[in-house]
Amino acid sequence: MSSLFNILGIGRSALQVQQTGISVTGHNIANVNTPGYSRQRVDLTSGEPVAATPGQMGGGVQAVSVQRMHDRFLGAQIDGQSQELGKWEAEKSGLERLQIIFDETGETGLNHNLQEFWHAWQDLANNPGGSVERSQLVSKSQALSDRFQQMSAAVTDVQSDLDTQIGQAVSDINDKAGQIAALNRRIRQAENMGQAPNDLKDRRDQLVKELSSLANVSASESGPVVNISIDGHALVDDETAYALSYTNPDFSIQTSGGPAVIAASAITSGKVGGYLAAKTDGQDYLARLNDLAAGIIDNVNTLHAGGQGLDHSTGLDFFAAGSTSAANIAVNPAIVSDPSKIAAAGAAEDVPGGAANAMAIGNLEFQDLMNGNTATFGAYYASLVGDVAGSAKTAADQFDQNTSVMNQLESYRDEVSGVSIDEEMVNLVQFQHAYAAAAKLISATDEMLDVLMNMG
Amino acid sequence: MRISENMLIDSMRGSLAANREQLVDAQNTLASGKRLNRPSDDPAAAEQILGFRGQIASLAQYRRNIQKGSARMAVTDASLESVRGLLQDARNLAQEQSGGTFDDQTRAAALEAARHIYDQVMDMANSRYGDQYLFGGHRSDGPPASRDDAYNATWSGDEGDVRIAIGANTSVSLNSGGRNPFRNADGTLVFDTLKNVIDGLAGGDAALVAAQVGTLDQAVERIKAVQGADAIVAERLAATDTQWQHLQNHYESLLADTENADMNQAAVDLMTRQTAYEAALTATSRVVGQSLLDFLK
Incomplete structure (x- = not known):
């Protein structure tokens, strides 16, 4: 037979344990929006029984531990997916910035400048003595040079931003x-x-x-x-x-x-891997842009030096000395200050009507001079633009795909570890009722003790 | 399946964002009228577009070249037509004056006429198109023909070939490969022949005048031949222009197909996505914010 005090002990353990349950429930509710939080659960077990007649009497309840609901294998998979997602997120952001530089969907890109440059040579060939045609050619050539320089600087900017982001x-x-x-x-x-x-x-x-x-x-x-x-x-x-x-x-x-x-x-x-990949791509694009600029500089200079200007000057480079890449391409200052030095005429021709050289330079547009003499300047640039767009698309697609895989994994994780308010409310009600019942038990025992004390 | 609060919210948030993105894409397509708003929307098309635009711009440039060339040839033809008429007149005059009717009065009138013809032919030889002298070859900046008071002509032009580009690596000569229509087969100028007529008339040398008839006949024939050759070039220019125009239209429609959005499709897409987005919003507003809490006292 158990004593009344034993009953009080049971009541006390019940109050304490239900309170622990409410506390854990409260903790779960509080962390419903905390990233990475795993819902917790109190493990309950009945208390140590005491020997008595007619048999062992229960010793109340005890909370053994507070467990977190967690699937460690899923965790490892999410970590792996995080690496992929981080990589594509970073690569996508880098490539999107590079893609803007090579955006030719409008009608005002490098492609446009290139065409205007070649066509200005053809216009000059039509009227080799014309001063308007000559100054037009100078201004189109400057526009082309400026565009090359802008693009080169923009790619370099993205590269150094990527370095900062890596840091x-x-x-x-x-x-x-x-x-x-x-x-x-x-x-x-x-x-x-x-x-x-x-x-x-x-x-x-x-x-x-x-x-x-x-x-x-x-x-x-x-x-x-x-x-x-x-x-x-x-x-x-x-x-x-x-x-x-x-x-x-x-x-x-x-x-x-x-x-x-x-x-x-x-x-x-991971993000660092993605930034590095975007940086490598940017380096490749810059190298190809430089190749294009160098191809134009070399071929135009070679032909130009072989022709003669209106003042019979010959052997002059069209692009300034030191023009070797997209970063430093510039029109020869001697030509800018005096467009009559543009060598429109061939070496053996009379000026101002000779236009063989201007025509030959204008014709460079159609010659396969890039990529081991297999592509025209225009085609070489178009394939660069296509590659930039292709990489940006791949990165965007990969990012979307990896995001949805990640969402799925997160959803599996939340199925096990996430907090459900409904569930917690039910638990709260359950613990609350048990708590009330335990309190009732104590007050009943108290009344019983009172009766006992006032006997007689 | 156990649905936790985060799963519910995340999935709502994810589908709302996806719906919204699709809606914005459809709006962009409809507003810009373009299928491609960023190169990565379709990398292959982005590359193709550059090719098409390049072709269109090149064809436009060829057509501009051809237009200039045709205009120049038209002016050339008109000048040569006058020259031919004048030389024909000179030939007839020489023929008449070398015959029996050789008196002072007609001779004086003929001399006047011959001098007049000489200067007119020289005017024609110094014809210009824009600021270029047509018959000066590459020395196009000054009049190729000039004379002194004694009608000795000097030719300062050269035999430079004036060409225009009418296609990739294709060019045509606008002046028959630099051939000078004012130069006789023996290298003398047609002006020398005319001077002989003038000198003969002035000096009463009927034999000298008579000797020029044959040369003038040849000159007329030569100008005819040049005009004939030029006409062939002019036809070729016109034909090429028509051809480029067709090709230009072709590339423009290809460009439009590649670059432009199908507006009907875009409008339907917009409607569909709007409906989907509204449905997602309604669903979200019904589900989010509801829990057992609402039903407990």
């Missing part, structure tokens, strides 16, 4: 690695004291996910800690974080044996 991403990586190392320590301490560090683990999981979106790191759980490595070097080892730094074009990381180099080519995904 920021690297400092994010270091920040998160530091936080993970600190959480490793706190989680170990908590577990040593027999506590379940649910929220700390959620925070660490979230940090690993965010870190994954930045670079292709690999994480491995070992006991209470998570170790992170990048390209085989430890980024977080137990409770220590190692600093990564961007030493353009490569990376270096501190190790126990001094700094080690991580080649840019080893960072293949």
